[in-house]
Amino acid sequence: MPAPGLNPLRSSYSFCAGFRAGGRTGLLALLLAGPLLASAGALPVPTQSRAVDSLRRLLARPQTDHNRVLLLCQVSDQLWTQRTDSAAVYALRALALARRVGYRHGEGEALNRLGAALRESNLARALELFQQSLRLAEATRDQALVAQNLRSIGIIYVYLRDQRQGLSYYFRALKIGEQLRDERRVVIELSNIGLAYDLFNQLDSARTYQERAYALARRLRTPTNYILYGLGNVARKQGRSGPARGFYRASIAESKQVGHLRSLNFAYVGLATLFQQTGRVDSSIYYARLGCQAAQANGFLRGVLNASTLLTQDFKRRGAADSALKYQGLMLVMKDTLFGQEKVMRLQSLNYREQQRTQQAAASQAALRSRYRTYALVAGLVGLLALALLLGRHARQQQHAREALERSLAELKTAQEQLVQREKMAFLGELTAGIAHELQNPLNFVKNFAEVSTDLVDEITGEHGDPAGPGPARNPALEAEILAGLKQNLRQISQHGQRATSIIKDMLEHSRTGTGQRRVIDLNALVEDSLRLAYQGLQAKEKGFAAQLTAAYAPEIPPLAVVPGDLGRVLINLLTNAFHAVQQRQRQQPDGAYRPEVAVTTRAVPAGVEIRIRDNGIGMSDTVKAKIFQPFFTTKPVGEGTGLGLSLSHDIVTTGHGGTLTVVSQEGQGTEFVITLPA
Numbered sequence: 001m002p003a004p005g006l007n008p009l010r011s012s013y014s015f016c017a018g019f020r021a022g023g024r025t026g027l028l029a030l031l032l033a034g035p036l037l038a039s040a041g042a043l044p045v046p047t048q049s050r051a052v053d054s055l056r057r058l059l060a061r062p063q064t065d066h067n068r069v070l071l072l073c074q075v076s077d078q079l080w081t082q083r084t085d086s087a088a089v090y091a092l093r094a095l096a097l098a099r100r101v102g103y104r105h106g107e108g109e110a111l112n113r114l115g116a117a118l119r120e121s122n123l124a125r126a127l128e129l130f131q132q133s134l135r136l137a138e139a140t141r142d143q144a145l146v147a148q149n150l151r152s153i154g155i156i157y158v159y160l161r162d163q164r165q166g167l168s169y170y171f172r173a174l175k176i177g178e179q180l181r182d183e184r185r186v187v188i189e190l191s192n193i194g195l196a197y198d199l200f201n202q203l204d205s206a207r208t209y210q211e212r213a214y215a216l217a218r219r220l221r222t223p224t225n226y227i228l229y230g231l232g233n234v235a236r237k238q239g240r241s242g243p244a245r246g247f248y249r250a251s252i253a254e255s256k257q258v259g260h261l262r263s264l265n266f267a268y269v270g271l272a273t274l275f276q277q278t279g280r281v282d283s284s285i286y287y288a289r290l291g292c293q294a295a296q297a298n299g300f301l302r303g304v305l306n307a308s309t310l311l312t313q314d315f316k317r318r319g320a321a322d323s324a325l326k327y328q329g330l331m332l333v334m335k336d337t338l339f340g341q342e343k344v345m346r347l348q349s350l351n352y353r354e355q356q357r358t359q360q361a362a363a364s365q366a367a368l369r370s371r372y373r374t375y376a377l378v379a380g381l382v383g384l385l386a387l388a389l390l391l392g393r394h395a396r397q398q399q400h401a402r403e404a405l406e407r408s409l410a411e412l413k414t415a416q417e418q419l420v421q422r423e424k425m426a427f428l429g430e431l432t433a434g435i436a437h438e439l440q441n442p443l444n445f446v447k448n449f450a451e452v453s454t455d456l457v458d459e460i461t462g463e464h465g466d467p468a469g470p471g472p473a474r475n476p477a478l479e480a481e482i483l484a485g486l487k488q489n490l491r492q493i494s495q496h497g498q499r500a501t502s503i504i505k506d507m508l509e510h511s512r513t514g515t516g517q518r519r520v521i522d523l524n525a526l527v528e529d530s531l532r533l534a535y536q537g538l539q540a541k542e543k544g545f546a547a548q549l550t551a552a553y554a555p556e557i558p559p560l561a562v563v564p565g566d567l568g569r570v571l572i573n574l575l576t577n578a579f580h581a582v583q584q585r586q587r588q589q590p591d592g593a594y595r596p597e598v599a600v601t602t603r604a605v606p607a608g609v610e611i612r613i614r615d616n617g618i619g620m621s622d623t624v625k626a627k628i629f630q631p632f633f634t635t636k637p638v639g640e641g642t643g644l645g646l647s648l649s650h651d652i653v654t655t656g657h658g659g660t661l662t663v664v665s666q667e668g669q670g671t672e673f674v675i676t677l678p679a
Contacts, residue, residue: 069106084299088117108136147176265303305334442496524553530571547596581617608679614672620665
């Protein structure tokens with residue numbers, strides 16, 4: 001069965017509604033009516049997806065940094081009921097922004113959300129995050145956040161079957177909720193306490209607290225899906241199968257209505273356990289599978305463990321060895337992930353360190369109180385003069401400390417400026433050396449061919465003959481040969497001069513990157529135009545070249561503000577490289593068995609938009625792949641490339657647009673470039 005004590009409902013109930021108030025008799029009568037209860041007497045409730053979409057629209061609008069942190073935390077709250085990995089992404093974004101702008105309350109909220117998202121996969125890390133958030137809340141005297149972290153830490157101790165510690169944290173959170181007169185928070189704490197008592201089989205206490213939570217939730221018209229699950233557990237353990245089934249079905253209906261996959265897993269597994277206990281194995285398997293699917297979709301590892309444990313037992317009873325083995329393997333993986341010895345030991349170590357910190361803080365406070373008593377006694381004995389001396393000494397110490405801090409700050413700023421200057425000069429030196437090295441090669445060629453051409457001219461004009469003689473006899477064959485050599489030399493001089501010009505042009509492109517104006521564009525249209533231009537450009541140079549083009553554009557791409565000229569240059573460069581790669585492989589396999597293909601896809605991702613450009617060309621080795629974004633690095637023959645195209649593209653995407661440009665390649669199989677742009 002799902003582990004009781006895990007009621008991760010948030011303190012905000014603005015997205016759903018509950019039942020109207022009534023006594024215990026009315027509660028049972030309503031719930032025995034079956035799954036239609038979730039819609040009876042409830043206010044209209046938007047789904048979690050609509051709530052997330054609404055919050056994302058708010059994020060897309062101009063917001064203060066503080067409001068944006070809180071909005072990101074709210075998105076994490078909503079996604080937590082659907083996908084814990086997505087919830088973690090938004091919690092991390094909130095944490096980074098809060099720390100960057102120095103928003104301590106927002107940092108505490110983000111730490112708590114990140115801990116909740118990681119609680120299933122890494123208990124030790126989750127506890128560490130909750131403790132950090134708790135210390136921030138205590139330092140800022142944020143009682144609501146203190147209560148939320150006490151509840152979160154209590155959940156972890158209930159996970160570890162530590163009844164005393166878990167209930168201690170729960171009751172402390174309940175006391176703060178009552179002091180704040182926050183009845184919605186009180187509902188959560190009462191239900192958590194009831195689930196904890198249920199876990200430790202203290203059924204009378206579990207039922208009392210769940211019924212208190214249910215009555216208050218109905219009065220406030222807040223969700224009751226977790227409470228209904230807890231009441232179902234108590235009824236099942238007390239042998240009241242009919243009421244238990246009604247509670248579970250009502251919890252399932254309400255969980256579906258609000259889109260809450262975790263509570264849906266709990267209720268499905270509870271109902272499956274009830275059917276297993278009553279000998280209805282087929283029904284138990286049916287609902288356990290539904291519970292397993294809900295948990296897997298949410299990333300809820302404990303829910304997967306509980307459901308796979310039931311399914312292993314049920315299939316063993318039916319003699320289905322293959323299915324039993326399948327779910328037993330899943331169960332063992334979940335156990336190893338959740339209860340590995342290393343994680344337990346690290347968690348115990350963190351607990352010990354936290355206890356040591358608490359003891360040290362208490363000792364420091366006791367020593368401080370003792371010191372204050374001593375100062376007070378001295379002040380009483382020596383009078384106002386001693387007090388004045390103490391105050392003067394304290395003021396001087398403060399002045400000295402302030403002066404020392406100001407000096408340290410000035411030194412730090414100076415060192416920082418020097419470091420930035422050294423970095424700039426080092427980069428400039430490296431860039432200058434690269435340009436000089438690249439320009440040296442074509443200039444050397446120009447110089448050498450010019451000298452040879454001078455010698456050829458001397459030969460044809462007879463300047464190397466005897467000045468006193470009548471002059472050399474003309475040799476038409478030799479002159480023709482010399483003129484042909486001279487023409488070839490001039491062609492080489494022109495070619496290498498053009499290469500030097502190309503290098504300078506690409507460097508100018510580097511200097512102009514990002515100077516264009518940003519505007520909102522149709523990204524799919526830009527990608528399609530770039531694909532067509534790159535393909536037609538290569539066909540104009542290489543007659544007879546053909547490749548299969550595959551394009552898959554996502555219809556719902558969020559609007560992007562980009563510099564169209566710069567981004568188009570990146571796309572054409574990457575696509576041209578892809579066409580060159582498939583052309584080279586086609587030349588290596590002239591038997592006709594190879595079919596060149598270039599594929600382009602776009603899709604929306606949580607952080608923005610992703611563009612993938614894939615080819616089945618010659619691919620790259622790991623050595624080449626590690627250097628492709630370095631300026632002047634190229635694998636093309638001399639005169640065909642400057643080695644600045646991918647470097648320029650990387651700068652445009654990362655520096656100019658705040659995105660990423662990565663590459664995946666396998667030698668002899670093909671290459672894929674991935675561009676991500678933030679929305």
